[in-house]
Amino acid sequence: MEGLLAAVEFKQKHPDAVVMYRRFLPHGSGIPSVDLFSGETKMGNGVVFVSPLNECDSYCYGSPGEIEQRAKFDVAMGERCKTHGTLYAAGGFSMGTPDFTNPAICDAMRRFYAPAYNAGIFALNMHLYSPNMGWIFGRNKAIDLTDLANNPLDENGVLRLPVGRDGHIATVDYGGERAIGEGDQRIWFERRWEFLFTKCGFDPDPRLLGIYCDETGVDEGGVGGFPAHQAGNAEVNAWCREFIKVNSLPLTINGVTNSSPLRGAAIFQAGEKKNWTGYNVEHWFGEIANANS
Amino acid sequence: MSPIKASVINEVRVRTLPEVSDASWTPLVLRAGQVLSGEVVNGWFVYSDPRYVIYAREGQRQELLYSILQDGDTELIRTSDAPVPVPQPEPMKRTAFKLGISVLVNHHLLEPPIRLAYAHS
Secondary structure, eight states, X not given: OHHHHHHHHHHHXXXXXXXXXXXXXXXXXXXXXXXXXXXXXXXXXXXXXXXXXXXXXXSOOXXXXXXXXXXXXXXXXXXXXXXXXXXXXXXXEOTTOSOTTSHHHHHHIIIIIHHHHHTTSOEEEEOOOBSSSSGGGTOGGGSOTTOTTSSOBOTTOEEEEEETTTTEEEEEESSSTTOTTSSOGGGGTTTTTHHHHHHSOOOOOTTXXXXXXXXXXXXXXXXXXXXXXXXXXXXXXXXXXXXXXHHHSOEXXXXXXXXXXXXXXXXXXXXXXXXXXXXXXXXGHHHHHHHTO | OOOEEEEEOSOEEEESSSSOSGGGEEEEEEOTTOEEEEEEETTEEXXXXXXXOOBOTTSOBOOOEXXXXXXXXXXXXXXXXXXXXXXXXXXXXXXXXXXXXXXXXXXXXXXXXXXXXXXXX
């Protein structure tokens, strides 16, 4: 509750800032009752309440059935938030997911998430980490694709890539029109939200609530974030500038161009120096602020 | 009766019953310019549309949805194939999104980054 009040107070003090609040749930706790979030749904004041179903911590989304159950929770949360004037960002999907290379997953997103997004019930929250320091700049060789023994392609040419600290599987279409090396590989990580609109029935109308990202930065499996890469000030600043640039590009579908739906993004993390030291960016507040100018 | 097309003229609420009441209220609205198929019953447009997902308290999907055709003298839904003006989307502009910081637990760290952001803006 302390964090909830801090979020509201901060937003009241800085009304032009995008403020996202997420409540931690114990891992493996499943889908909770909507009633558990009576305080959060009533935050109002323009604070964005991002789904407490963070990544696969509590409940995953690897099958259409799981997506349906997760969406039911998110729709109920979105409706309740909307009633109280709070903006809810559903989803909470990990980097490199959901598996948009799988038609069954796209179909489930279209059936269970798109209707509520298109009706303005909720925004969507996705984690948009880069899988390494080079990916966002188009350096496809930053992932050693010669080592395919550990990253085999499936029969559809999809690369299943262990990413992030938890080693979950991201999917990248290695052989399709968005293939690595074609110059737009960033759609698989930093701009993965685009598939929602091109494949999953999401309406690109800029009047809708858009996309939020409560976690981004670099998250390389087995390594970590910027500190774990011993990144310099200039590298962090360059990554931030590129992330903003990539996600500010308009969204064009069938010749119709709309502005980017991304409303706000936050680099993970500041404030924690024990378990997440390899991601701590407190040293680079200036570089991050400067990238926004 | 075969379905007829309807065009939304002015924003109108999606309801679960053909009545204006708290019991029929949903947070969904139809936006001006939308076209949908359904039937007219006693001044209401009755339709089923996969874009509008509503679950009853029991968890079952609410299949039939209702929107009122007229509010006093204001036409909300026009049940004809006549073209209606479609609202123009806002002019495309560069996204104003900002890249910020995710702060865990130590809320005092919220303030320094935004002060730096103001300084750079």
